[in-house]
Amino acid sequence: MLDTPLWKKISLWGLTIALIAAALPSLLMSSGVDLGEDAPTVNLGLDLAGGSHLLLEADPDDVATKRLENMEESVEAALRGATPAIKFGDTSRADGQLSLLLDSASDIDRARGLLEPLMMGRDGSLQQEWDLEVVDTQRLVLVPTESGLNVAVNNAMESVIEVVRRRIDELGTREPTIVRQGDTRIVVQVPGLEDPQALKELLGKTAELEFKLVDQQALPSNTEAGIANPGSQIFPYAADSNFAGQFEAVKRLGGVRGDSLTGAQAGVDPQTNQSVVNIQFDQQGGQKFAKLSTENVGQRFAIILDGEVISAPSFREPILGGAAQISGSFTPDSANQLAIQLRSGALEVPLTVIEERTVSAELGEQSIRSGLIAMLVGSLAVIALMIASYGRFGIYATIALVINVLILLGLMAIGNFTLTLPGIAGFVLTVGAAVDANVLINERIREERKRGRKVITAVENGYKEASRAIYDANITNFIAGALLFWFGSGPIRGFAVVLVIGLITSVFTALTLTRMWVSGYLSANRPKDINI
Amino acid sequence: MKLLKLVPDDTNIQFLRLRVPFFILSLVLIFGSWGAVAVNGLNLGIDFAGGQEVRLTFAEGNAAPVPELRETVTGLGYGTPVVQEFGSPNEVSIRVPLPEGVEDTPGAATAIGNEVIAAIESGYPDVRTDGNSTVSGKVAGEFSRDAGFALLFAMIAVAIYIWIRFEWQFGVGGLFALFHDVSVTMGLFAITQMEFSLQIIAAILAVIGYSLNDTIVVYDRIRENLKKYRKMPLAELLDLSVNETLARTVMTSLTLLVALVPLLIAGPPSLFGLVAAITAGLFIGTYSSIYLAAPILIWLGVTSDSFVPQETEADRQEKKVLGEA
Numbered sequence: 001m002l003d004t005p006l007w008k009k010i011s012l013w014g015l016t017i018a019l020i021a022a023a024l025p026s027l028l029m030s031s032g033v034d035l036g037e038d039a040p041t042v043n044l045g046l047d048l049a050g051g052s053h054l055l056l057e058a059d060p061d062d063v064a065t066k067r068l069e070n071m072e073e074s075v076e077a078a079l080r081g082a083t084p085a086i087k088f089g090d091t092s093r094a095d096g097q098l099s100l101l102l103d104s105a106s107d108i109d110r111a112r113g114l115l116e117p118l119m120m121g122r123d124g125s126l127q128q129e130w131d132l133e134v135v136d137t138q139r140l141v142l143v144p145t146e147s148g149l150n151v152a153v154n155n156a157m158e159s160v161i162e163v164v165r166r167r168i169d170e171l172g173t174r175e176p177t178i179v180r181q182g183d184t185r186i187v188v189q190v191p192g193l194e195d196p197q198a199l200k201e202l203l204g205k206t207a208e209l210e211f212k213l214v215d216q217q218a219l220p221s222n223t224e225a226g227i228a229n230p231g232s233q234i235f236p237y238a239a240d241s242n243f244a245g246q247f248e249a250v251k252r253l254g255g256v257r258g259d260s261l262t263g264a265q266a267g268v269d270p271q272t273n274q275s276v277v278n279i280q281f282d283q284q285g286g287q288k289f290a291k292l293s294t295e296n297v298g299q300r301f302a303i304i305l306d307g308e309v310i311s312a313p314s315f316r317e318p319i320l321g322g323a324a325q326i327s328g329s330f331t332p333d334s335a336n337q338l339a340i341q342l343r344s345g346a347l348e349v350p351l352t353v354i355e356e357r358t359v360s361a362e363l364g365e366q367s368i369r370s371g372l373i374a375m376l377v378g379s380l381a382v383i384a385l386m387i388a389s390y391g392r393f394g395i396y397a398t399i400a401l402v403i404n405v406l407i408l409l410g411l412m413a414i415g416n417f418t419l420t421l422p423g424i425a426g427f428v429l430t431v432g433a434a435v436d437a438n439v440l441i442n443e444r445i446r447e448e449r450k451r452g453r454k455v456i457t458a459v460e461n462g463y464k465e466a467s468r469a470i471y472d473a474n475i476t477n478f479i480a481g482a483l484l485f486w487f488g489s490g491p492i493r494g495f496a497v498v499l500v501i502g503l504i505t506s507v508f509t510a511l512t513l514t515r516m517w518v519s520g521y522l523s524a525n526r527p528k529d530i531n532i
Numbered sequence: 533m534k535l536l537k538l539v540p541d542d543t544n545i546q547f548l549r550l551r552v553p554f555f556i557l558s559l560v561l562i563f564g565s566w567g568a569v570a571v572n573g574l575n576l577g578i579d580f581a582g583g584q585e586v587r588l589t590f591a592e593g594n595a596a597p598v599p600e601l602r603e604t605v606t607g608l609g610y611g612t613p614v615v616q617e618f619g620s621p622n623e624v625s626i627r628v629p630l631p632e633g634v635e636d637t638p639g640a641a642t643a644i645g646n647e648v649i650a651a652i653e654s655g656y657p658d659v660r661t662d663g664n665s666t667v668s669g670k671v672a673g674e675f676s677r678d679a680g681f682a683l684l685f686a687m688i689a690v691a692i693y694i695w696i697r698f699e700w701q702f703g704v705g706g707l708f709a710l711f712h713d714v715s716v717t718m719g720l721f722a723i724t725q726m727e728f729s730l731q732i733i734a735a736i737l738a739v740i741g742y743s744l745n746d747t748i749v750v751y752d753r754i755r756e757n758l759k760k761y762r763k764m765p766l767a768e769l770l771d772l773s774v775n776e777t778l779a780r781t782v783m784t785s786l787t788l789l790v791a792l793v794p795l796l797i798a799g800p801p802s803l804f805g806l807v808a809a810i811t812a813g814l815f816i817g818t819y820s821s822i823y824l825a826a827p828i829l830i831w832l833g834v835t836s837d838s839f840v841p842q843e844t845e846a847d848r849q850e851k852k853v854l855g856e857a
Binding site for chain 2: 496
């Protein structure tokens with residue numbers, strides 16, 4: 001054991017120095033040196049750095065419902081657009097499936113031929129997303145397939161994340177983290193953001209904008225009672241609009257949707273001096289809007305946002321330039337918010353906040369400061385105790401301990417892990433584990449010396465016998481830590497990360513580094529006795 | 533230089549002589565703890581109960597008006613809030629439970645949270661809101677489930693590892709000692725009514741880890757001595773093993789303690805519960821590895837043969853052929 005081969009020495013020192021070097025940016029950063037954004041540093045959790053954490057959830061049922069509505073529109077368009085048009089009625093969306101009754105059974109084959117292409121995924125994957133069934137010779141039933149629904153939920157979530165990212169970027173916050181978690185959840189973390197209210201409001205709206213013609217034939221009494229003419233539907237006015245509490249009947253088909261917008265800005269109408277939102281359509285949307293406005297000059301149309309009518313002005317003249325103005329009862333703030341939401345696109349599925357944690361930066365700073373001071377005091381006490389108990393061997397253990405903490409930091413920086421408040425407790429426990437390993441070794445060497453073994457044999461046996469217990473103890477802890485990481489969430493994970501990495505570094509420093517130093521000392525000095 | 537020796541070399545405490553009374557004490561502690569959990573219940577934080585927590589700091593030197601705050605928040609009509617001093621007299625945490633029946637509506641908790649903050653900020657314009665957390669009933673339920681599974685799986689996996697590395701008796705003993713540690717720590721929280729949050733689960737896991745270290749070191753020495761002293765009575769051998777590792781046990785516990793105490797006294801208030809639990813667990817875990825994990829091996833019937841290769845029927849046959857038997 002006395003001879004550590006040169007290659008081993010070099011590689012051990014190389015590894016140690018490299019890992020310590022990896023910890024340096026984090027240390028420099030914490031003492032106020034600005035290294036720029038690219039330096040690999042340990043992330044500070046929001047409980048330490050301050051900021052907001054939101055967990056948002058989408059309801060897959062909303063995706064299914066939306067998908068069914070879209071399918072109904074496609075089916076209606078396909079059947080009405082056929083020549084000659086296929087007549088049908090009695091459509092229903094009950095039980096998550098779409099069913100419709102053709103007026104004549106002889107149309108059934110033609111209808112099937114038209115609808116069959118709609119059953120496949122639009123992405124060209126030939127995935128069967130719907131099953132088309134014929135019941136009683138003239139009723140068609142479209143049943144969504146499981147895989148179709150899964151694909152839809154997945155696509156919806158991906159697009160939702162994109163929209164969330166765009167909206168948060170609009171807030172101008174720095175370095176937000178937006179991560180999908182599980183099938184239907186999104187974690188949003190914004191360091192430094194202390195008032196999540198604006199963020200929540202921004203994310204709380206799907207911002208689905210529609211322009212639909214008002215049904216002129218609708219009887220006000222019917223509309224109030226919730227009865228719509230065939231081909232029409234009824235929407236309530238938004239709570240903050242001038243007609244709150246009232247309803248409007250609009251034509252289902254032939255409207256223009258907000259997904260063809262290219263821009264939206266808050267502004268002020270120079271004539272009324274009211275806040276408005278100016279929007280621009282893309283070419284296709286612009287043409288549709290131009291057609292709609294040209295054919296219906298003088299008629300009223302409803303501007304519908306998230307299923308609520310904002311306002312229902314009339315087309316005073318054809319609107320040809322692809323630009324339009326939304327007016328309602330906006331404040332400058334709410335107009336700006338709507339503009340952001342419209343620019344970022346509609347959320348395909350609404351999100352609800354199911355967990356929210358906000359920590360002020362002051363508190364985070366206090367936590368770090370008092371945590372660091374306490375750790376420093378604790379470490380000094382541990383070091384004093386180790387040196388008083390084991391002399392030279394205690395000094396080796398102490399150096400190993402310091403290196404242990406540094407390379408733990410380095411590994412966390414390399415892995416881009418996040419240090420949280422419970423993580424600090426993990427640090428303390430890791431230091432404890434590292435001390436324990438050194439204590440085990442040194443107590444063993446003491447024992448071996450007491451039995452009268454020669455210095456070198458005693459040290460050799462000490463390391464050998466102690467390492468078995470050290471491995472067993474650390475592997476069991478490692479298993480526990482890994483399971484924590486796997487099953488745990490939030491604070492438990494923050495703790496587990498530090499614990500698991502710390503176990504590896506403490507075994508490395510206690511068994512490998514101190515051994516190299518001890519053997520170096522022994523072979524250089526060949527002491528007859530050691531003070532341990 | 534004379535080095536510090538906390539445990540004299542010739543220490544020989546007969547721990548195992550009192551194994552029955554201490555085992556009964558352990559059982560009393562376990563049942564008592566579960567009894568306390570059943571009777572007092574745990575003071576569940578919003579991580580597990582759902583609801584809203586706001587942390588406030590009033591100007592330095594001004595004690596927080598706890599009764600007024602309680603009244604203000606109660607006035608909102610969401611049940612009785614828990615208003616607790618937090619670290620120093622000018623810092624408080626206010627917890628508002630999730631009202632009955634809103635568990636199913638995910639956004640409800642956030643809405644209540646906003647109301648609470650608005651009410652406080654309008655009543656006390658100078659107060660600094662340090663942080664607020666909202667956990668919906670759904671997420672809280674998941675946290676409880678995840679934490680429970682994490683604890684359970686960690687304990688089982690560890691027991692299996694000990695079983696493989698040692699013998700089944702050791703696995704059972706280790707599992708039982710861990711069960712004891714978890715139970716007593718929970719019992720402590722039930723009695724003191726300190727807030728039981730996700731962080732405390734992390735603390736209990738740390739306790740498991742620490743206690744495990746202790747148990748394994750003792751077990752490792754028992755295994756070694758079982759091979760070395762094949763004729764020694766088991767109780768005596770266990771005593772010997774515990775005594776031989778005592779210096780290490782004391783030294784490790786002490787170093788961890790001196791690291792924990794500053795965190796307990798001067799560390800961030802939000803870490804207090806976590807550090808307190810680990811500190812308590814330090815004593816509980818040391819006790820259980822000496823008085824529970826070791827003596828249980830006697831009752832489970834560990835013998836010196838456990839770690840010596842058994843003579844198989846084939847070996848005997850072979851010996852017969854060679855004329856040794």
